Amino acid sequence: MSFRQSFRSLAARSTRFGELRIFLVLLAFWFALWCYDSRFLSVPTINTVLLYLCGYAIMATGMTVLLVSGGFDLSVGSVAALSAMVAGVLMKDAFVSWPLAALAGILVGAAVGIVNGIIVAKLGINPFITTLGSMLLARGVTYIISGGVGRSGFVSGFCWWGQGRLGGLQLPILVSLVIVAVGDVFLRRHRFFRQNYYIGGNEHAAWLSGIAVDRMKLFNYGFSGSLAALAGLLFAARLDSAVPNAGEGDELKVITAVILGGASLNGGKGTVFGSFLGCLLLATIRPAISFLGIGDHWEKAVIGAMLLTAVILDRLGRAK
Amino acid sequence: MSKRFGSIAALEEVDFALFPGQVHALVGENGAGKSTLIHLLVGALQPDSGNIFVGGRLAHFRDSRQSVRAGIAAVFQELSLISSLSVAENIFVTRQPTRFGFVRKTELMRRASGLIDSFALDLDPARIVSSLSLAERQVVEILKCLAANPCVVLLDEPTSSLTHREKEILFRLIERLREDKRAILYISHHLPEILELADCATVLRDGRAVGFLKRDALTEPNLTRLMVGRELDDIYEAQRGKVASAVPRLAVTDLNCPGIFEQISFDVGQGEIVGVAGLVGAGRSNVGLALGGIQPADSGEIRLDGKKIWPESPRAAMAAGLVYLPEDRKTEGLFLRQSIRDNLVAPQLARFAGKTGFLSESDIDDNAAAACRESRVSAQGIWQAVGRLSGGNQQKILLAARTRLKPKVLIADEPTRGVDVGARVEIYQQLRRLTAEGASVLLISSDLLEILGLSDRILVMRSGRIVARFLRRDATEQQIIAAALGVSIASALDRASSKDVRA
Numbered sequence: 001m002s003f004r005q006s007f008r009s010l011a012a013r014s015t016r017f018g019e020l021r022i023f024l025v026l027l028a029f030w031f032a033l034w035c036y037d038s039r040f041l042s043v044p045t046i047n048t049v050l051l052y053l054c055g056y057a058i059m060a061t062g063m064t065v066l067l068v069s070g071g072f073d074l075s076v077g078s079v080a081a082l083s084a085m086v087a088g089v090l091m092k093d094a095f096v097s098w099p100l101a102a103l104a105g106i107l108v109g110a111a112v113g114i115v116n117g118i119i120v121a122k123l124g125i126n127p128f129i130t131t132l133g134s135m136l137l138a139r140g141v142t143y144i145i146s147g148g149v150g151r152s153g154f155v156s157g158f159c160w161w162g163q164g165r166l167g168g169l170q171l172p173i174l175v176s177l178v179i180v181a182v183g184d185v186f187l188r189r190h191r192f193f194r195q196n197y198y199i200g201g202n203e204h205a206a207w208l209s210g211i212a213v214d215r216m217k218l219f220n221y222g223f224s225g226s227l228a229a230l231a232g233l234l235f236a237a238r239l240d241s242a243v244p245n246a247g248e249g250d251e252l253k254v255i256t257a258v259i260l261g262g263a264s265l266n267g268g269k270g271t272v273f274g275s276f277l278g279c280l281l282l283a284t285i286r287p288a289i290s291f292l293g294i295g296d297h298w299e300k301a302v303i304g305a306m307l308l309t310a311v312i313l314d315r316l317g318r319a320k
Numbered sequence: 321m322s323k324r325f326g327s328i329a330a331l332e333e334v335d336f337a338l339f340p341g342q343v344h345a346l347v348g349e350n351g352a353g354k355s356t357l358i359h360l361l362v363g364a365l366q367p368d369s370g371n372i373f374v375g376g377r378l379a380h381f382r383d384s385r386q387s388v389r390a391g392i393a394a395v396f397q398e399l400s401l402i403s404s405l406s407v408a409e410n411i412f413v414t415r416q417p418t419r420f421g422f423v424r425k426t427e428l429m430r431r432a433s434g435l436i437d438s439f440a441l442d443l444d445p446a447r448i449v450s451s452l453s454l455a456e457r458q459v460v461e462i463l464k465c466l467a468a469n470p471c472v473v474l475l476d477e478p479t480s481s482l483t484h485r486e487k488e489i490l491f492r493l494i495e496r497l498r499e500d501k502r503a504i505l506y507i508s509h510h511l512p513e514i515l516e517l518a519d520c521a522t523v524l525r526d527g528r529a530v531g532f533l534k535r536d537a538l539t540e541p542n543l544t545r546l547m548v549g550r551e552l553d554d555i556y557e558a559q560r561g562k563v564a565s566a567v568p569r570l571a572v573t574d575l576n577c578p579g580i581f582e583q584i585s586f587d588v589g590q591g592e593i594v595g596v597a598g599l600v601g602a603g604r605s606n607v608g609l610a611l612g613g614i615q616p617a618d619s620g621e622i623r624l625d626g627k628k629i630w631p632e633s634p635r636a637a638m639a640a641g642l643v644y645l646p647e648d649r650k651t652e653g654l655f656l657r658q659s660i661r662d663n664l665v666a667p668q669l670a671r672f673a674g675k676t677g678f679l680s681e682s683d684i685d686d687n688a689a690a691a692c693r694e695s696r697v698s699a700q701g702i703w704q705a706v707g708r709l710s711g712g713n714q715q716k717i718l719l720a721a722r723t724r725l726k727p728k729v730l731i732a733d734e735p736t737r738g739v740d741v742g743a744r745v746e747i748y749q750q751l752r753r754l755t756a757e758g759a760s761v762l763l764i765s766s767d768l769l770e771i772l773g774l775s776d777r778i779l780v781m782r783s784g785r786i787v788a789r790f791l792r793r794d795a796t797e798q799q800i801i802a803a804a805l806g807v808s809i810a811s812a813l814d815r816a817s818s819k820d821v822r823a
Contacts, residue, residue: 185678191669194679198658212635
């Protein structure tokens with residue numbers, strides 16, 4: 001490949017850097033806040049932002065894979081709560097050791113995901129309806145097994161995963177960054193994950209091209225469920241408590257972040273890194289609001305306006 | 321009535337006029353500007369300069385509703401029917417008879433059957449569109465456009481998926497429109513149709529009108545010369561005159577699928593092209609779908625290179641070496657929003673992955689560039705979205721993606737549907753190259769000339785059975801039509817001539 005060719009391919013690649021837009025928005029947002037008050041970009045604020053978003057970032061990784069393949073998962077918030085509660089109940093009521101309890105929590109998440117996948121892929125039921133059902137079901141089961149009360153006072157081995165530090169970073173942050181990084185590389189470059197772009201682009205054509213569509217969908221829902229479970233466990237470990245209403249409404253925040261990050265409900269596009277930037281933007285709004293002294297009740301309106309602006313800009317950009 | 325257009329990138333200073341009671345054909349290769357022209361006429365696009373006159377009055381169409389009101393109606397290549405509604409509801413989609421805002425069902429049905437009867441068609445207005453064949457849908461599409469009682473009718477590739485008999489129905493319909501003194505703009509790649517139907521023709525090339533032919537100058541050599549800008553002596557070039565090799569590559573024995581096809585037995589030799597002719601609904605595609613693992617058959621035996629296989633998914637069929645080239649490139653074949661390069665590697669991601677499963681982007685790029693070169697795809701680059709390409713280029717991409725799998729047998733279902741002459745020639749060359757490399761091709765096609773021009777042997781199907789087999793050198797068009805219709809040659813000819821009398 002000649003120099004000119006490689007330059008051209010580099011130029012082509014950079015214009016296709018789909019995350020560029022949200023990246024610039026994020027930079028501008030931060031810069032404005034930093035101009036307003038230079039304390040904004042201090043270590044404690046950044047730490048708060050990262051700690052707030054780490055659960056979302058983990059769930060967003062699974063959600064991105066799903067959206068790229070044309071899927072959808074409303075059950076992540078409930079699954080996070082259910083898995084944490086399963087682990088909590090096992091540890092506190094059944095005195096199971098924490099690694100086993102945590103493993104059980106993850107397996108429960110994976111199982112809910114796989115059931116979602118079976119219903120969507122094998123029975124052909126709409127993912128919205130399917131995961132709406134499993135969202136309610138998982139939340140209900142969480143209340144049932146917990147009796148409506150939380151569990152807390154977990155062993156320190158479990159809590160270390162939520163409160164410990166490694167190289168100066170709190171563990172949940174570290175775990176989420178690792179998952180985002182690994183997830184991004186896999187979705188971008190790995191042949192197994194890359195099939196999702198084809199499924200999301202044209203499911204029938206993907207099947208006719210020899211892609212095992214059903215198997216892929218099962219995996220995606222299972223993957224999303226497992227990551228939601230992990231997020232729920234880390235959250236419970238950080239607070240040293242599992243509560244039945246944990247993660248309520250998280251699914252919508254995660255989907256918002258993923259769409260802000262460039263994915264589409266029509267499938268076929270999006271990256272994990274983009275979704276992470278979306279989470280970052282979402283997580284910055286809350287501290288930004290308190291910095292500007294606007295009042296917390298503005299948060300939802302700002303997020304909503306931002307989501308609509310993003311999708312409208314995207315549509316207008318594509319129309320040209 | 322006259323229409324003028326100014327220069328936009330895709331179309332430069334094209335002038336032409338449509339007259340009532342005349343069929344004006346518009347021909348040209350991919351990207352010659354035909355689609356742009358139609359979009360201008362229906363108001364989907366606005367010209368940068370130039371004017372449109374309808375009935376002597378200057379018209380400006382800002383959107384399609386205004387053009388409909390001016391009396392222009394278009395039937396596009398892509399069908400625009402709502403498949404969950406009935407024929408009648410589709411025909412009168414924007415003008416349903418109502419009382420107090422409620423739809424009057426019986427009145428709707430009455431009007432629909434009135435319209436259908438006026439063209440002597442056999443169609444139940446209450447049927448749901450999703451249960452109709454592609455050809456019937458095309459007819460409904462045209463009826464829908466006629467419901468607005470337009471003075472100008474634009475037909476874009478209306479026959480691209482129709483069989484002989486269905487085309488006749490369509491031609492009768494067009495004949496009626498001509499008698500009704502409507503002006504018709506007929507766009508087609510199918511030169512024989514144009515010769516049969518058109519009163520005059522405008523040829524577009526690279527966005528310019530390069531020729532206008534009156535009825536008496538309307539001949540196939542004239543048209544092709546203008547379209548391609550070079551002589552196409554014979555699209556189907558020299559026959560190889562080769563006899564099937566002794567060893568069959570693919571041997572199918574007694575393949576059955578109750579109600580769809582029965583007792584299908586044939587073989588395809590190495591490097592051979594076997595054509596499957598027949599009417600739509602004769603089960604040709606279904607045999608292809610069964611072999612490709614898409615709709616597996618019920619019973620029978622499939623042997624590939626002597627080894628028994630029974631593919632139950634496209635994936636399994638591909639792994640065995642049986643590759644199906646889908647009929648409908650847009651819904652079944654391609655990922656329209658994705659790039660050329662991503663489309664080309666879709667069926668074989670594994671080939672570009674290392675041991676760890678990570679893909680080599682530069683290999684994918686190189687592969688795409690090579691495929692585009694070989695298939696002579698004209699595009700801005702390998703990153704262009706496939707949906708932006710012309711039909712011919714899309715089809716080349718789809719074929720390239722499948723042939724790069726190095727199939728043992730390629731099952732090509734209507735490989736040149738809706739594709740112009742230039743791209744057609746290149747697709748034929750690609751199929752020939754494939755056979756020269758030792759692969760075999762099962763060619764399913766409604767285009768008789770294609771079947772006759774490409775095949776080494778020809779099978780004819782009717783009502784789910786193979787009713788005739790020919791060697792290329794023995795087959796004639798009449799024989800194949802007669803076998804497909806299930807009549808003797810004499811009566812087939814008879815039918816054709818009696819039709820001429822009627823016309």
